Amino acid sequence: MTVDIVGIPWVVLLIVLPLMGGMACFLFPTISKFLGLISALAIFAAVGGLGWQMIEEGAQRYAIGGWGASLGIDLYADGLSLLMLVMAALVGLGVSVYSSAYFSREKTNHFWPLWLFLWGALNALFLSADIFNLYVTLELLGLSAVSLVALAGGADALNSAMRYLFVSLLGSLFYLLGVALLYHSFGSLDIATLAQRIEPTPAVWSAVGLMSAGLLLKTALFPMHFWLPAAHASAPAPVSALLSALVVKASFYILLRLWLDIFPLTDNSLGQLLGLLGATAVLWGSIQALRQTRLKLLIAYSTVAQLGYLFLAFPLGTSIAWKGALYMLLSHAMAKAAMFLAAGNILCFGGHDRIADLDRVAQRLPVTLIAFAVAGVSIMGLPPSGGFIAKWLLLEASMGSGQWWWVIVLILGGLLAAAYVFRVIGHAFTQAELAHEAAAVPARMEWTALMLAFAAIILGLISPAVFELMGIGNPFGGGRAG
């Protein structure tokens, strides 16, 4: 096991750093902003270190305390984990910089510890190699996310935070029941071990059903999306960005891991069902987004729609489809974070986010508007952007497997997305004078939104390199990938 300069492996550092940072922020609230930013940079660097190590040496497995699987805790990083970590690091850094200007003094003290705990939970989740650890990290993630939603204050935010808490606990509970069933049947929690021992018994099917239900609830797949728009829209802007970009992806990631490695899927009916729900989510979410009168709700419903695309890969099941879904996941993270941050700027400047009255606000924040528009390109799936690459791969996979009906969903979804994105952008073109009021919104809040939006575009140009990283450790080699 290669170690870094201080003798701690990168995978461990990635979990320890945010947790330590969070503690430090909690203990020294007066300098929490400074400590938080330092931690964010350190985590970012550590992800870079892990990436470099993995390019050199391939996938990494690390047994904490040297106990090894089945007794101790194993950490495992392959290409899939790495991409998730990179995604979290990029969005996390952007949101950290943004938040350093966004929150009031009092809220800053609450925000940083919670956010760094959330980051730590995310990293740990992406690195976990056994299903019980996944549960623990999922729970920690849910709790810190709920607290962050409540940070906005006010009856609305508390209401949706309560609902979110309930959903989150319910989802984890289902998942935990499934874990218990699997442990009872096979005597192991380690994913790799389970993958070898698994056989299609009724107990396994129940476990699959329970775990999937819990995770789908947390991923807000239609029709279990009911909690998402309120929670994501009522949270403070940087938190909305984190929730839509990262938190919902975590439960999807677990589902994907289980699907690829553990779930025995001899027949494809569950896959078809997931695809169908995903397709409905795409259409329903987009239409709902189109009907919203508030910008943040529009963006939140757009998340419901975009999450639907991820599930189109399940009925297809080919490696092209998985690549497409993951690319959608990555580019959606960047683009959606940028959109929520842009919405935050608009809200911060204009005091409202009513779409019909955006004219005057949009005119005064050109950088924010560009960020929204550029992110919109990726959300619509138009070139050049990560969204386009994702859509192309999903289209290719659907055509290739003869399941042409998904093609219709993909094309329609893109058109609907264009409709709701341009509903907002259209407000930039009025006869009012374009005036950039520099002091109105802190520059770094405008520019982080723009940088994240550009990241979604750049993803559209570097896909071969990304797929190379994704291939480390061959995460799609087992299971049903083909």
Next chain:
Amino acid sequence: MSWHTTLPLLIVLSSLIPGLIIFFLDEKQVATRITLNMASALVKLVLVGAMLWGIFQGHHYETRLPLLPGLDLVLRADPLSMLFVSLSTGLWLVTTVYAIGYLEDSPHRSRFFGFFSLCVTASVGLALAGNLLTFVLFYELLTLVTYPLVMHRGAEVARLAGRNYLIYTMGGGALLLLATVWLYSLTGTLEYTHRGFLSALDAVHHPALIVIFVLLIAGLGVKAALLPLHGWLPQAMVAPAPVSALLHAVAVVKAGAFGIVRVVYDVYGIEFAASLGVTLPLAILASATIIYGSFRALFQDDLKRRLAFSTVSQVSYVVLGVAVVGPIASIGGLVHLVHQGVQKITLFFCAGILAETLGIHKVSEMNGVGRRMPWTMTAFTIGAFGMIGAPPLAGFISKWYLGLGALDAGQNWVIFILAGSSLLNAAYFLPILYRAWFKAPPDSWPNERTFGRRETAWALLAPPVITAALTLILGLLASAPFSPLELAHYIVSQEYGP
């Protein structure tokens, strides 16, 4: 990376990078913006010139960057792409000069010129595209960057026009994407190949190929303003004159027509397309569009709307030339890609001058305008005669080859289309000329601005005078080396040769 593998990329970047910089310039940095604009237009012209020269020397230029697993972003110079690239680059330069003059003192100039540069980036990119995926990429980009230009004025009509433009072009883009993916799933390649890459496909797939062809033409036909997908074009006339010029002559409409040429020649291959039986319906559709557009133009009093319907009609000549299936008609169609561009841009420049200088927007207001603005109206007259197809102007060359080619291919009915359309062209252009030159001017113009002793600002006047002169030169020196006709000959010899 050598010169031969970077030059196509450089040509694209030469307007992309300045465009992106311009967005972040302050409104007041006029000198910097003008310098950047002109410098990038000139650099692009020099690069394209170098490439054109190299092509005639037998060099090959190709940039290939991996974009997707198994699919590359390919920018390649071949004679057909050179035809379009030279057109776009040359006309972009004059349009830039014109736009600088036209938008003096108006708001949002950084935004305007930023998108303006991206617009030419997209059209050059799709001209150089070496496979269908690259084409789709730039085709969609073109939609995105022209939308803000159409909406530029920000008035309610402009927003409506922009919305409609978006609905049409997004729909078209979706069909194009669908067809492209379908094609890829059948063949596993999208690389342009002389005479197409589909003829080897099993006959079982032929019905699918016909459907794909229809989808492709529908997707491209939106931008090419083929009947019945032309509705956005006359509406988009609310855009500022340089944008109309760009839309009609350099970028959007041309992109659609060019795409159709590519699909027929380098995706399907003309012979294979003919054997599928898809070329005749395409020719009929093009003919219908030609007649319909001319007919509608007759009844427009708004000058720019009349010109817009004229474009609907004229661009379909390109499609017709290709769909008639014969080498000579093809030459006519291809060369019209350039000739129509040069002529139509002249007319739009002049219309913009009339609006800016005298406040004239309608044909009925044009009485005696020739005496007030002799240079402008001379340029307009040359452009109009070119459109009608009068010798020795550029438009005559196109129509001559089209007619000859149709006879050669045994499709005599096309002659009637051409004759009818020329008559209609004359019927909607000559009354304008008559009013302008022979009727007495009114006591006062709707909204006159004076520019000392000159009839208008030189930045506005120079571009149409140059393009009008070009119309004459392209007609007179049609068979000179390096001329568009020469390139068209070369392209067609590759498609139809032994």
